[in-house]
Amino acid sequence: MTAPVLLVIAHGSRDARHAATVHALTARVRSLRPGLRVETGFLDFTAPPVPRVLxxxxxxxxxAVVALPLLLTRxxxxKSDIPAVLGEARRxxxxxxxxxxxxLGPSPLLNAALQRRLRExxxxxxxxxSTGLVLASAGSTDPEAIAVIAEIARELRHTGWCSVRPAFASAPSPGGFPSTEDAVRALRSEGVRRVAVAPYVIAPGRLPDRIAAGAAGADVxxxxxxxxxELARLLLARYDEARRGQARRAGARPMAVRAAAFGA
Structure with a gap:
């Protein structure tokens, strides 16, 4: 029996670096599982759009197709855009x-990828x-997404960092976190001498650029x-889960974040 096609659904961006990064990731997925057909579609700004790929x-x-959102939080x-696009395609x-x-998230593999980037x-x-860490995500008003980022930050705090602050790419939203710049400033006010900013985002674009701008006062x-x-392996893990019918339901509680991936 032929395996379902893996369709990776990315948000899309006017920034050409975004699509280039997504395509580099899907190329790595293909290299890990030769013979699996991997396609890429975008929700906005970038071609090809998801409906055309389908x-x-x-x-x-x-x-058969397994549509995998290239998203770190639900x-x-x-919850809305992708189900609507896929529902229309089914009709x-x-x-x-x-x-x-x-x-994709939360996952120990994401934690390991984050650790890789910090080490690099x-x-x-x-x-x-001796280092304070700012965990900078794109930002959301969704309570579930905010809770996941907060939990990751709490877990990180127990892996040796002197302090960890979750942050958003830009101004805080209701119930959310401070901007990257404000989080860096808060760590400095606590007396933290060395501050590192870790973007919890997949590809370059407007919001990651805001994170970089907000990190101007950081050391790293x-x-x-x-x-x-690790991210390529995670895409295949989610694909396999979906094939087995184990994709998380709309109201399911996110899997626990394991701090082991941040070990030495």
């Missing part, structure tokens, strides 16, 4: 079976006791997660 797959006789895009293409996989930026496990800025090998 139409092409149906025209080519593909029978917020508006995962127009009844012979094509489409199953939506769970979002020059922050090693021995440095954590890690890179975005990008095509990290």
């Amino acid at each position: 139409e092409r797959l149906a025209a080519e006789g593909e029978a 917020a508006f895009h995962a 127009r293409l009844p012979r094509l079976r489409v199953r939506q996989a769970g979002v 930026a020059g922050v090693h496990p021995a440095d954590r006791a 800025l890690a890179d975005v997660l990008g095509p990290a090998p």
Whole structure:
């Protein structure tokens, strides 16, 4: 039996670096599982749009697709935008079976990718006791997404960092976190001598650039997660879960964040 196509659904951006990073990630996924057909579609700004990819797959006789949101938390895009796009495709293409996989986070593999980027930026496990960390995400007003970021920050605090502050790319939203700049400033006010900013985002673009601008007062800025090998492995894990019917339900509680991935 032919395996379902893996359709990675990214948000899209006017910034060409975004699509280049997404394509580099999907290329790494293909290298990890030769023979698996991996396609990429975008919700906005970037071609090809998701509906066109699904139409092409149906025209080519593909029978099944696992649609995997390239998202770190379950917020508006995962709960509304993507289900709407896939629902419309199911109505127009009844012979094509489409199953939506769970979002990527939280996951120990994401934690490991974050640790990789910090290490590449020059922050090693021995440095954590004297380093304050800003965990900078794109931002959301969704309570579930906010809770996930807060939990990751709490877990990180127990892996040796002298302090950890969650932050958003720009101004805080109701119930959310401070901006990256404000989080860096707060750590400095606590007397933290060395501050590192870790973008909890996948690809470059407008919001990651805001994180970088807000990190101007920090000592270290890690890179975005990008095509990290851990991220490619996570895409395949979510694909396999969806094939087995284990994708997390709309109201399911997120899996616990394990701090072990941040070990030395």
